[in-house]
Amino acid sequence: MKKLLRIREASQILGVSVSTLRRWEKEGKLKPIRVGKERRYDYDKLMEFLGQASDNAVAIYGRVSSADQKKDLERQIEFLRKQVEGKYEKIYEIKDIASGIKEGRKGLLKLIELAKLKKIKAIYITYPDRLTRFGYQYFEEFFNALGVEVISVDGKDMKEPEKELVKDLIEILTSFAGRLYGLRANKIKKAIEELKNE
Missing domain, CATH: 1.10.1660.10 (Multidrug-efflux Transporter Regulator; Chain: A; Domain 2)
Incomplete structure (x- = not known):
């Protein structure tokens, strides 16, 4: 029926x-x-x-960790535009300003929605860690199962600065510190402060 x-x-x-x-x-x-x-x-x-x-529609996705990296974000998007312009009828531009380990990023959720609704055939990113800091292969497999190819274009100069990786590490440590409900929390907080100072 x-x-x-x-x-x-x-x-x-x-x-x-x-x-x-x-x-x-x-x-x-x-x-x-x-x-x-x-x-x-x-x-x-x-x-x-x-x-x-979706036969001729794709998404380009850029991400940075903090608002002070907006220029880097625009460079990523501009670089990706040049990779796809003239090849597709419709291009969705999706951006995130958030850590690569953060769940529920608006841009990432939008990519998932577009893929589930079969509105795109591919997602272009500059580097795998733009999509996610961990578990890239799982995301790639997930999108492939929805019929969407993830294309990582070597962005060369688009590679993020080391400070972004440090921010992600701080977020991981902070998350674990919270889960320990205070057990050795002072030592962990001290380690986070030392990492920030570095």
Whole structure:
């Protein structure tokens, strides 16, 4: 039995407005099924449509750890733009200002959403550690399973400074210190302060 969706549900899946869906209907781009006066969209047909839409769409993703590295972030994005310009019809530009070990980064979640909705065929990054500091192969396998290739372009000058790695290490130590509920916390805090001073 076909799964039929209302126009609002279909618009959310496709990531477009209801008015865009109505316009596409007039253009013959995506035809709904009429149930009385209401429109219904076949879920499987929407998935096919998303697959077609992703044939020539990619995402470029840049990340830095802190706001004082915004210039580095813009350099990453500009470098990636040059890698993809003229090759694809649609390019999503996704950015994060957050540690590479932080969960729930808005940009990373957006990449996952685009991949799940089959809106992109590839993700371009300058280096694997831009996507994640740890577990890159798991992320790569996850995106591949969704039909999305992760392409790491050698950014050379885009390589991050060592201080970003230190910030990630501090975040890891701070996280573990919190989990120890005070056990040897003073020693760990002292080590973090020493690391910051270094």
